[in-house]
Amino acid sequence: xxxxxxxxxxxxxxxxxxxxxxxxxxxxxxxxxxxxxxxxxxxxxxxxxxxxxxxxxxxxxxxxxxxxxxxxxxxxxxxxxxxxxxxxxxxxxxxxxxxxxxxxxxxxxxxxxxxxxxxxxxxxxxxxxxxxxxxxxxxxxxxxxxxxxxxxxxxxxxxxxxxxxxxxxxxxxxxxxxxxxxxxxxxxxxxxxxxxxxxxxxxxxxxxxxxxxxxxxxxxxxxxxxxxxxxxxxxxxxxxxxxxxxxxxxxxxxxxxxxxxxx
Amino acid sequence: xxxxxxxxxxxxxxxxxxxxxxxxxxxxxxxxxxxxxxxxxxxxxxxxxxxxxxxxxxxxxxxxxxxxxxxxxxxxxxxxxxxxxxxxxxxxxxxxxxxxxxxxxxxxxxxxxxxxxxxxxxxxxxxxxxxxxxxxxxxxxxxxxxxxxxxxxxxx
Numbered sequence: 231x232x233x234x235x236x237x238x239x240x241x242x243x244x245x246x247x248x249x250x251x252x253x254x255x256x257x258x259x260x261x262x263x264x265x266x267x268x269x270x271x272x273x274x275x276x277x278x279x280x281x282x283x284x285x286x287x288x289x290x291x292x293x294x295x296x297x298x299x300x301x302x303x304x305x306x307x308x309x310x311x312x313x314x315x316x317x318x319x320x321x322x323x324x325x326x327x328x329x330x331x332x333x334x335x336x337x338x339x340x341x342x343x344x345x346x347x348x349x350x351x352x353x354x355x356x357x358x359x360x361x362x363x364x365x366x367x368x369x370x371x372x373x374x375x376x377x378x379x380x381x382x383x384x385x386x387x388x389x390x391x392x393x394x395x396x397x398x399x400x401x402x403x404x405x406x407x408x409x410x411x412x413x414x415x416x417x418x419x420x421x422x423x424x425x426x427x428x429x430x431x432x433x434x435x436x437x438x439x440x441x442x443x444x445x446x447x448x449x450x451x452x453x454x455x456x457x458x459x460x461x462x463x464x465x466x467x468x469x470x471x472x473x474x475x476x477x478x479x480x481x482x483x484x485x486x487x488x489x490x491x492x493x
Numbered sequence: 494x495x496x497x498x499x500x501x502x503x504x505x506x507x508x509x510x511x512x513x514x515x516x517x518x519x520x521x522x523x524x525x526x527x528x529x530x531x532x533x534x535x536x537x538x539x540x541x542x543x544x545x546x547x548x549x550x551x552x553x554x555x556x557x558x559x560x561x562x563x564x565x566x567x568x569x570x571x572x573x574x575x576x577x578x579x580x581x582x583x584x585x586x587x588x589x590x591x592x593x594x595x596x597x598x599x600x601x602x603x604x605x606x607x608x609x610x611x612x613x614x615x616x617x618x619x620x621x622x623x624x625x626x627x628x629x630x631x632x633x634x635x636x637x638x639x640x641x642x643x644x645x646x647x648x649x
Contacts, residue, residue, distance in 0.1 A: 258498035266503060270510045277518045284521060286528040300522055319523075320515035328510060359503075364496060368503030372511070 242440050249354040266359035269331040311487040318486050326479040332360040333471040336435050361433045370425035373482050377489040384490040431474045435467050614649050618642040
């Protein structure tokens with residue numbers, strides 16, 4: 231669908247508007263939720279299909295590819311997490327695969343996708359779920375919840391609560407408020423930095439694609455120039471997409487490993 | 494940045510994906526990988542074992558060949574000794590036989606000589622008579638000189 235924009239800011243604003251739906255009184259971003267779940271089903275489902283046909287003999291190329299990813303994640307987990315939980319590695323794998331796919335949606339050209347969505351009568355649809363702070367917060371909060379669970383499981387509820395007050399400065403009762411405050415700040419800062427790092431990088435990437443896309447408004451030369459710049463940014467963005475997914479996964483592993491360790 | 498219900502939905506989806514991955518993907522694939530690792534390790538060990546057995550077999554083969562060579566050399570030596578012995582024995586036999594033949598020949602020659610001498614003795618009287626007749630230009634009566642002739646005969 232060909233849309234004409236009054237101004238550059240309107241163009242960007244239009245591309246950054248969520249498709250908002252309602253459940254009762256609560257609003258949610260239909261585009262983020264649907265896209266991320268589809269991508270999750272594609273990524274996890276692909277691995278599941280490979281798993282169902284997995285052989286212990288000579289693996290097919292796709293199985294080798296999936297095993298390569300699993301081996302990569304397993305190496306990272308082994309290097310940082312020394313506990314006994316069987317959950318850390320699958321969590322890391324899920325995080326890595328899912329965030330990579332969601333970040334990779336950034337590669338889809340924004341205006342072509344908008345046109346395609348337009349054919350289906352959809353005029354507001356943001357393709358990149360991780361450029362929605364709700365998504366990254368959701369991921370970080372689940373990881374945070376797992377951190378708390380891991381901590382309680384490793385130290386017991388009493389031990390975990392005690393550690394809130396006696397670590398890291400000491401067990402002296404005068405220090406309890408400071409310990410608690412420190413831990414509180416840590417608990418807030420961890421999911422915040424975890425989620426905002428991913429969100430910020432991917433959101434910024436999307437904005438730059440939009441800014442480069444605006445060159446097309448200045449005629450043919452501008453369009454070609456915009457294409458070249460877009461290509462360059464997209465190639466560089468491959469690094470960011472994978473790096474951010476990798477960092478998100480590493481932080482997940484580190485946080486879970488730290489949660490089990492006693493101070 | 495507006496936080497809304499999306500957060501909850503995404504969190505639930507994430508949790509579901511984690512559960513699914515941890516339940517249906519990670520364990521079986523990890524098991525497949527580990528089983529294959531074990532198979533490869535076993536295969537390598539078997540290959541190593543085979544190589545070691547081959548080396549042993551080659552060593553044993555060399556030993557057997559060396560032993561066979563030594564044995565054959567021994568047999569050849571024994572054979573050569575037999576041969577030398579047989580030749581020596583043959584030489585001794587031949588010498589004995591030759592001596593025997595020579596001795597027989599000598600005996601025969603002596604016999605011949607004796608016989609010739611006997612014949613000569615028998616005919617010496619006639620020859621003497623004939624000789625004397627020619628010398629005397631007349632007959633010599635053998636009977637008259639029989640004693641003389643017999644004496645001559647015995648002197649021969």
